Amino acid sequence: MTTAARVDLATRIELEDFYYREAELLDERRWEEWLELFAPELEYFAPLLATRKSPASTVVEELGHFDDTKPSLCLRIRRLRTDVAWAEDPPSHTRRLITNLRATAAEDGGVTVRTNMLLYRSRGDMGAFDLIVGERRDLLRRAPDVDSGAGGWLITNRRIIIDQSSLATKNLGVLL
Known part of the structure; x- marks a missing residue:
């Protein structure tokens, strides 16, 4: 990350608040409000991680734990609100910690x-x-x-690299 590309302090604080609010919405199962943080064109992907010899990439882009759009996230959340979401009945107790925020300005005015x-x-x-x-x-x-529920920002693309090649959890019934 180059110094010139970094965002200013006020923007960084705004982004930290945005991510802390997002974690709170998820931990409190306020999923409909959480969805407001995403742009309609959202791409939400978690590729698999594989153990490979160097110099091969450990990230497998062709397969993922999930590959969602905003409409498919809406369906997942509607299902979580039903009595057939057995992976989350009773609901999990969760706590999300978001750390080490690194933000750079994007050419299109975003970050x-x-x-x-x-x-x-x-x-x-x-x-x-x-x-x-x-x-x-x-x-x-x-x-x-700016007065929307998104706190001034919308996520257009999220890529989650989970640090485990084999997940120890029985299911991914919770949202990341």
């Missing part, structure tokens, strides 16, 4: 943001939990209406 994410997820009363760790790479643009 490119990389964040590290840690998702803690527990289910039931037995003390078992899952940890999902990764990096999120987002492209954001200013929302046309």
Whole structure:
């Protein structure tokens, strides 16, 4: 990241607040409000990670844990609100930690943001939990209406690189 491409301090603070709010919406299962943070043309993808010898890339772009658009996320959320979302009935207890925000100005006036994410997820009363760790790479643009629920930004593209080749969790019934 070059110094010239970095965003100013006010924008960085605004972006941090945006991501903290996003984590809060997800942890509180306020999914419809969370969807407002995304642009209609959203691409939301989590490629697989493979263990390969150097110099081959460990990221498998042809396959993913999920490959969503805003309409498909809407369907996932509608399903979570039904009584047939067994992977999330009863709902998981989650806590998302978003750290190491790195933001650069994009040529189109938007920003490119990389964040590290840690998702803690527990289910039931037995003390078992899952940890999902990764990096999120987002492209954001200013929302046309700054007073929208998006806090002035809309995510147009999210790519999540999960740091595990084989997920230990039984399902990905939660949103990342």
